[in-house]
Each structure stands twice: as structure tokens, then as C-alpha cells.
Amino acid sequence: MAVAEHPTSRTEADAPDGGDEARVPTVIADDLHIVYRVQGGGSRGKGSGSAALNRIVRRERKNRVREVHAVRGVSFTAYRGQAIGLIGSNGSGKSTLLKAIAGVLPAHSGKVYTNGQPSLLGVNAALMNDLTGERNVMLGGLAMGMTREQIRERYQSIVDFSGINEKGDFITLPMRTYSSGMAARLRFSIAAAKDHEVLMIDEALATGDLRFRKRSEARLRELRKEAGTVFLVSHTNKSIRDTCDRVLWLEKGELVMDGPTDEVLKAYQEFAKR
Amino acid sequence: MGAPPKRHPDDGLSPAELAAKYGLSVSGARPGLPEYVRQLWARRHFILTFSRAKLTAQYSRAKLGQLWQVLTPLLNAAVFFFIFGILLGGRGGMEMGEYIPFLVTGVFVWTFTQQSVMSGVRSISGNLGLVRALHFPRASLPISFSLQQLQQLLYSMIVMAAFLLGFGFYPRWTWFLVPVILTLQYVFNAGLAMVFARLGSDSPDLAQVMPFILRTWMYASGVMFPLHHMLVDRADAPQWAADLIAMNPAAVYMDLMRYVLMGDYTTNNMPPNVWLLALGWAAVIGVFGFVFFWKAEERYGRG
Numbered sequence: 386m387a388v389a390e391h392p393t394s395r396t397e398a399d400a401p402d403g404g405d406e407a408r409v410p411t412v413i414a415d416d417l418h419i420v421y422r423v424q425g426g427g428s429r430g431k432g433s434g435s436a437a438l439n440r441i442v443r444r445e446r447k448n449r450v451r452e453v454h455a456v457r458g459v460s461f462t463a464y465r466g467q468a469i470g471l472i473g474s475n476g477s478g479k480s481t482l483l484k485a486i487a488g489v490l491p492a493h494s495g496k497v498y499t500n501g502q503p504s505l506l507g508v509n510a511a512l513m514n515d516l517t518g519e520r521n522v523m524l525g526g527l528a529m530g531m532t533r534e535q536i537r538e539r540y541q542s543i544v545d546f547s548g549i550n551e552k553g554d555f556i557t558l559p560m561r562t563y564s565s566g567m568a569a570r571l572r573f574s575i576a577a578a579k580d581h582e583v584l585m586i587d588e589a590l591a592t593g594d595l596r597f598r599k600r601s602e603a604r605l606r607e608l609r610k611e612a613g614t615v616f617l618v619s620h621t622n623k624s625i626r627d628t629c630d631r632v633l634w635l636e637k638g639e640l641v642m643d644g645p646t647d648e649v650l651k652a653y654q655e656f657a658k659r
Numbered sequence: 660m661g662a663p664p665k666r667h668p669d670d671g672l673s674p675a676e677l678a679a680k681y682g683l684s685v686s687g688a689r690p691g692l693p694e695y696v697r698q699l700w701a702r703r704h705f706i707l708t709f710s711r712a713k714l715t716a717q718y719s720r721a722k723l724g725q726l727w728q729v730l731t732p733l734l735n736a737a738v739f740f741f742i743f744g745i746l747l748g749g750r751g752g753m754e755m756g757e758y759i760p761f762l763v764t765g766v767f768v769w770t771f772t773q774q775s776v777m778s779g780v781r782s783i784s785g786n787l788g789l790v791r792a793l794h795f796p797r798a799s800l801p802i803s804f805s806l807q808q809l810q811q812l813l814y815s816m817i818v819m820a821a822f823l824l825g826f827g828f829y830p831r832w833t834w835f836l837v838p839v840i841l842t843l844q845y846v847f848n849a850g851l852a853m854v855f856a857r858l859g860s861d862s863p864d865l866a867q868v869m870p871f872i873l874r875t876w877m878y879a880s881g882v883m884f885p886l887h888h889m890l891v892d893r894a895d896a897p898q899w900a901a902d903l904i905a906m907n908p909a910a911v912y913m914d915l916m917r918y919v920l921m922g923d924y925t926t927n928n929m930p931p932n933v934w935l936l937a938l939g940w941a942a943v944i945g946v947f948g949f950v951f952f953w954k955a956e957e958r959y960g961r962g
Contacts, residue, residue, distance in 0.1 A: 409681060410669075410677055412686075413678050415675065460674070462674070488686035489790065489792065489793070490960060491957050491960070496685050496686075497685065498678035498683035498684060498685055498686065499683055499686040500682065500683050509788075510791075515715070515719040516715060516719075520712060523708060524708055524712050527709075528709070528789070529793060530701075530794075
């Protein structure tokens, strides 16, 4: 694998393994900026009625909405066959960047170009605690854009993978009756059931017991083989080292470093010690 | 490791040129209207499953369970019966045997529109987690929530039928027109839900104001009293004003439903060309709501 001399420069850092013919870009971020608008985060008198009235009287309408500039001018190109880790301290914009790549958070300026529809590995928001595990498998699958036939085909393997039924017939019970570990396992199993062209995983490795974690790591490697490109956000350097061959390091929304896993992790650790 | 980077024919390209060369498209960009309709159609099973799931989850913790699907609108009707039927004399010359089916039909049909709008307002702002996690045409949400309300109404129709039969209104050929009215009202409701979904995603405060607007609309539509009796006979409003108010969509769908179900329900309560009005409201609001919602597709989930 070729190593770039200037890890932050876009055109040189991305040489993938394989020859030139393998260099097919799957995700291109071009000077991407993401700005969140936060409602009710005003500086004074947080959300109290008198403060709101005060603002109306004094016509300070803008005060209520605060802008958070979460990603500031990030550019990179991801290629087919790469597994890219995203590191950085809390609040550095990693998850926001993933959401922008997935197209669920609109860019403030700049652009993200993608091949097909990148998927976030996460269906949690679509699932309903009051429904049975069975119905949640169907709901979650449909929410991710699978067809009913695909879900029926994979239903048994999803349930088996989650291990929900190992201790009795739990899949026909509402999800609110599950332990938090069981629910997390089912969520991961549903999310991992789909084949992805570009796959994004946000700290998904930290769920379930040891046995399940082993199983899910294996499934992730499988997904990575099937998927064109994998993005992984994690706080544990081990899982990044195990899965990724390239790492983007974000700090305060800016891309600090982009290069091979070992180099970036080394620099990041030195940064963290300071 | 350590080999110098080779020159690649793509090196000189700008990101946009590179994207164009490999057929990449802008992530999260708003698709054209025909493409949007196609995507939405591809998600029809999700829309239906999501609405049914919401319906089931709604009462799953209550002891009486799904019975609340019909108990809630029934209790509502009981309250209105007590206040308007007995205390305030809002029956407008109707016998009890006519007023009760009149009221029950009105409350159920109105609830359909009211709940569609209310869930529409919150359909984006209340599901930001879903919107930010998964990619799907956002119109799926308001459409799905209105569909949930339609299914709720279908449950209520069973009770409605029991009331009609109990008070001697037997099935007639006009009952076959019920699905037509429901379809038109559904299209209207979904359109309105999409309008308010977009407005509600921009300003969450709308959810606080909506109950008051909807209550005003409810009283202006004659849910629990005949409109003309209340406006012309009791409030001395001019006839044309009452005619105009009776043309509002909620009143149109409600009166049509009463007309086809109850038969001898007085036709002079209804505006002329009532079927055309029902079709017109559905077409105009349905199409407008859809286009209005689609225009902001790429912005949902932000802020």
C-alpha cells in the first residue's frame, strides 16, 4: 500500500491497495460545512417565559436560535474497498460528518458526492418499544429500504443472529420487556441484515455481551467485504485498528489528519497525551 | 508500504469533475418531482407498516388495549351529546333518534381530519431521530400518520354502523359511496398534514397553537350542531355567510358522510355542488400539500 507524504492533502492520501484500475471513488466530500441550528439554546434565561417575553418586547428574535458550526471545510475522497475510521475527541464532528455523508443532514456549504445511497448502520429510531421483536424486524427492515421479500428471506437469520430466542420465545414479546442488552442485540442484527454499498457505523461495536460482540465483529468484517466502503466511528483505537486501513482525524470540525491507520493513530495518541 | 504515490489520471480533476466521471451524485439532494413520487411508491410498504405499527403501539399499554380505538371517539361524542344535545339545545329541531347518529358521524369524521393535522405538525419535528438516521422520502411520515388516522376511523366506522342501525338507519345503496368520501377526505387530510409537517418542522411552536385553531375550525364546521340552524336561526348571521362556511372542507366531508349514511338528513344543509367541492378540496390541497412539502425535502432534519 502506498503511503502519502502529506497525509492531509486530498489527492495524494488516498492511494488504495491494488492498482490504478481499483481506484474508484465512492464518496467525495468537497469543502463540506455543516451548521446545526439549536432552538432554545439562548444565552440568557434559558427558555424561561419571562426571558422569552423580554426577547419579544426587545425584538431580539435571532437570540433564540444558536448556530453550531459542527463540520468546517472537510474534504476527502473515499475509494471502493477502503475501511475508513473516524477519530477525534468528543464533539469533534465525527457523527455529524457521517450523517452528512448519508445525506440525512443537509450541508451548509460544500458538497458530498456519493455512489448510490450510503446507509448509516442504525435503525434504532425506527423501532418501537411497544411492538414485538417480530414486528420490529419487519418495520426496521422496511425503514432501511429493504423489500418485504428480502426481510422474510432473512428473518430467521436476523433472529438467530441476535440470539433473542436462545432463552425462550422472546421475539413475540414487546421490545420493552427486553433487557437493554437484548434490545441492543436485536437492533444491531436488524441493522446489519442489509447489504450496503457504502456503510457507516457509529460506535456500534460496543453493544451486547462478549459472545455477541465477537459475532458482530465477524459480521462487520463480512459487511465490509460486501460493501464498497466502510466508515467507522469509534472511541476505542482497537476496533479502528482491527477494521480500518485509513483514518480521518477530526478536531473541532476540521480535518487534522488523513492517512494510514498506524500513522494517524500514533499522532492522535500523542495529541491526546498533551 | 513506503512506495511513492503514483501519478493517476484522476489527479488533476476537481472534486466535481471526479464525481461526474464516476457517476456520483450529491448526497441528500432533493430529487425531481417524478423521481420523488417513484421513491415514495417504492416505500409504500414502509408507509403502511409504519402507520399500523403506530396504531398498535398507541394503546398497547392500556388494559383495555385496542378497545380504546373506538372508546376514545365515543367518549368524545358522549361529552358533546351532553353539552350540545341536552344543555345548549343545539339539535336544531332534530329528534334524539336523528341527532345522535348525526353527532357520532360528525365527531368521527372530524376527528379524522383533526388528528391528521395534529400528527402532521409533529410528523417531522417529533421524529427527528428517524429523519436524521435513515434516508427515505420524508413525505412518508405525514402520509403514514394520516393513514394511521384513516385506519383509526375504519375502526370507529364499526361503532358508527351500530349507532345507525340502532336508530333505524338501515343500509341503502348510498352506503357504497362511503369509500369514495373516505378516499377524498384522506387525500385532503394527507395534503393538509404535509403542509403542516413542513410548517411544523420550521417552527415547533406551531404544535402549541394548533389545538386552538383546530377547535375554532371544529365549531365553524358544525360537528355537533346543524350549521345553518346555529348561524342563521340563532346567531342572526346572513344566509350567504352560512353558505360560505358550509363550503369549508371539514363541513363538506362531514355533511356528505351524513347524507349518504342517513339518507333523510336534510339536503338543504349542504352547499350546492357538494361532490364537486369534495373533489376540488381533495385535489387542490392534496397536490399543493405534496409539492409544498417536497420543496423543502432536503432541509428536514436540520436544526
